[in-house]
Amino acid sequence: MLKCKEVVEKADALVDGMPLSWRERLAMRLHLIMCHHCRRYIRQLNALVTSLPHEPQPLDDEQTKRILKKIDSPGN
Amino acid sequence: MDIDAPKFVARLQRGDNTAFAQLVQHQHNYLLATARSMLSHADAEEAVQDAWIAIHRAIGKFEGRSQLRTWLTRIVINQARMMLRKQGREIQFDPTSEEDPLAHRFREGGHWQDGPRQWDLGGPDALLTRDELRHCMARCLERMPENQRLVLELRDLQGMDFDAICNMLDISASNVRVLLHRARARLFELVDHFQETGEC
Numbered sequence: 363m364l365k366c367k368e369v370v371e372k373a374d375a376l377v378d379g380m381p382l383s384w385r386e387r388l389a390m391r392l393h394l395i396m397c398h399h400c401r402r403y404i405r406q407l408n409a410l411v412t413s414l415p416h417e418p419q420p421l422d423d424e425q426t427k428r429i430l431k432k433i434d435s436p437g438n
Numbered sequence: 439m440d441i442d443a444p445k446f447v448a449r450l451q452r453g454d455n456t457a458f459a460q461l462v463q464h465q466h467n468y469l470l471a472t473a474r475s476m477l478s479h480a481d482a483e484e485a486v487q488d489a490w491i492a493i494h495r496a497i498g499k500f501e502g503r504s505q506l507r508t509w510l511t512r513i514v515i516n517q518a519r520m521m522l523r524k525q526g527r528e529i530q531f532d533p534t535s536e537e538d539p540l541a542h543r544f545r546e547g548g549h550w551q552d553g554p555r556q557w558d559l560g561g562p563d564a565l566l567t568r569d570e571l572r573h574c575m576a577r578c579l580e581r582m583p584e585n586q587r588l589v590l591e592l593r594d595l596q597g598m599d600f601d602a603i604c605n606m607l608d609i610s611a612s613n614v615r616v617l618l619h620r621a622r623a624r625l626f627e628l629v630d631h632f633q634e635t636g637e638c
Contacts, residue, residue, distance in 0.1 A: 365548030370540060374619045378600075399553030406557050407626055413566040414594050418467035420439075426463040432487055433494050 364393045369400045377408050439464050441506050450497050450506075458497070462490060465507065468596060469514045475579075475587040476518040476529060485517040492517070508602045511592070515606060529584045531609040533616040536583065539623040554626070555633045565633055574638035578628045582621060589614055590621035 364372075369390060375382060382390065394401050421429070440446070441461060449457035469489060473482035492513055500509060522528055545551040558565045565571060579587055592598045592606070593614075604611050632638065 365544075366550045367544045367548040370623075371538075371619060374615065374622060397550075399550040402556065403554050403626075406554060406559070406629075407622065409557070409559050409566060410625060410629060411594055411622065416595060416597060418471060420464045421462070421466050423463075426459055426466075429462050429466060429487065429490060430459055433491050 364389045366393075366397060366400050369393050369397070370403055373400075373404045373407055376404060377411050441465065447500070447502060447506060451500060453498060458494065465510055466490075468507065469510060471591055471595065472511055472514050472588070473518050475591040476515070476584055477521060481521055482518070485521050486514055489514040489517045504602065504605075507596075508598065508606065511596075511598075512606050529588070531585050531607055531613055531617070533585070533613055533620065536620065539620055539627055555630050557629065557633050565629065570636075571629065571632050574628055574632055575625060577638060578624060582624060586617050586621035586624070589617040590625075593618055594622070 372382070372386065372390065376390070394404070439460065441464065446457060446460075450461060466486065469486045470482055473485045473489075476482070477485060489510075493510060496513075500506065504512075519528070543550060543552045579590075582590070588607070589603065592603050593600070598606075600611055600614060603614050607614070628638070
């Protein structure tokens, strides 16, 4: 029987969609049926990871020009 | 914008200035975020600017063996590492020195002593959409060890795959997984604490 600490360590692999062996999947499933803390941990970890901001804003034209100017400056 | 589209890559390789300007416009902030996870704000700006000069010189030789953003990120990481070395510093990617941030939440037998709180994830005031919590998360990221912050940045904020991260940082998949777990566990702890107290 898996311990909660082990489930928490494997939870990242679940969130990342990494393949688990059938033995690991079975052990996780049995544990999660019985442990509401670990079910909650995995559900909330997933929500946390998917809510992190993914796409930074592109630069505006002025900022882009400023960087290009430095690349073109003599000596580079 | 798909920077890996073959036509766009071919324009860059031919030295097309318009394509290069588009590349800078769309990728600068990704690269800056990577550099900021390793350096101070001012040093990160300088490292990315130096990286753009190196990229401009080398783009004609880009062979497409990795995704373009992976190639760009690798150049920025090398610049940042060079800058750190000049300052007599280096990022260690061996995660053995630090304890799991959730370790204190478990009993000796490995079961929860202090289980996670129920987070408010639904509705317009949902926990993860609150500005106060976003400020707390930004502070938590600033205080995070650089090795964890960098792996979190590359994987969870920029969506890079594990193999690319391992190759780029020259570390094993298991070390990437441990560092990512610890970074996420820190954020989990923060949100859990915020749910309970309304404070960072």
